[in-house]
Amino acid sequence: MKDCIIVGGGPAGLTAGIYLARFLRDTALFDAGRPRAHRIPRTRNLPGYPDGIEGPELLDRMRRQLDHYDVEIRRDHVTSASRIDGGFRVEADGGALEARTLILATGVTNRPPQIPEEIHDEGVARGLIRYCPICDAYEVRGKKVAILGSGPHAVAEGRFVRHYAEDVTVVRPEHAPLDDDGERALSKAGLKILPSHRREIRLDGDEIVVEMQDGREARFDTLYVALGTDPHSDLARDLGADLTEAGCIPVDEHCETSIEGLFAIGDVIAGLDQIAYGMGHAAVATTAIHNRLLGR
DSSP: OEEEEEEOOSHHHHHHHHHHHHTTOOEEEEOOSOOGGGGOSOBOOSTTOTTOBOHHHHHHHHHHHHTTSOOEEEOSOEEEEEEETTEEEEEETTOOEEEEEEEEOOOEEEOOOSSOHHHHHHHHHTTSEESOHHHHGGGGTTSOEEEEOOHHHHHHHHHHHHTTOSOEEEEOOTTOOOOHHHHHHHHHTTOEEOSSOEEEEEEETTEEEEEETTSOEEEESEEEEOSOEEEOOHHHHHHTOOOOTTSOBOOOTTSBOSSTTEEEOGGGBSSOOOHHHHHHHHHHHHHHHHHHHHTO
């Protein structure tokens, strides 16, 4: 039985692997593919990278750092997890593993706009489509910005972006309602709203164009997608851990869930979705695990 299994190969999971290896803990890490950080064109708010760093390069550097240590890396997909006497059993495509503790660094998926994938990916790569104003609203200061979304989430994101850009417009998804309270909230926040629902989103040179159902179009420098996220918390649910209404995993000050020995770090927990924050979770959780195992 290993000391710890980590599920997830994003920045939080890789940081956890590095820490546990340096704690001389027998560790396995499941890295099944491309975490959300792989889509980052360039992050500029991660300390230590004065010119910013692309998501794939950051992940590659962290994986190469982890390769210096004796951690079992599994590239297959975890299908289920269960509690056993003294720990946890993880089932994966390539076989099962057991460990005394388990860290879930499974992340979330952004809900994308309903546009062709190639247009979406090109827009993200060029900074015409963005998802995280905390990460990069600094880069859109003074520009003409759209927020795709509805309800309180779109209002909150629009208010945040308006600190950087005066011209911010909320674009409603297809058939999304907006009541009088929503109109007043937008107006109070100094946000505009398109007169009808969007019909199509396309790229045109250095602009992103929103075609509306009434036939008009609006052009923007950047569009922020504020449609929410879907946490990857199925394993936690199967293990019986508490979840928030949104499906995130609540944790204590040591990043431990409601199940003893089960920890969660990174974007899947209830909190701020930031690389630096997830790395901090990893440091906290792994130190707690190491100290607990010292007494066994």
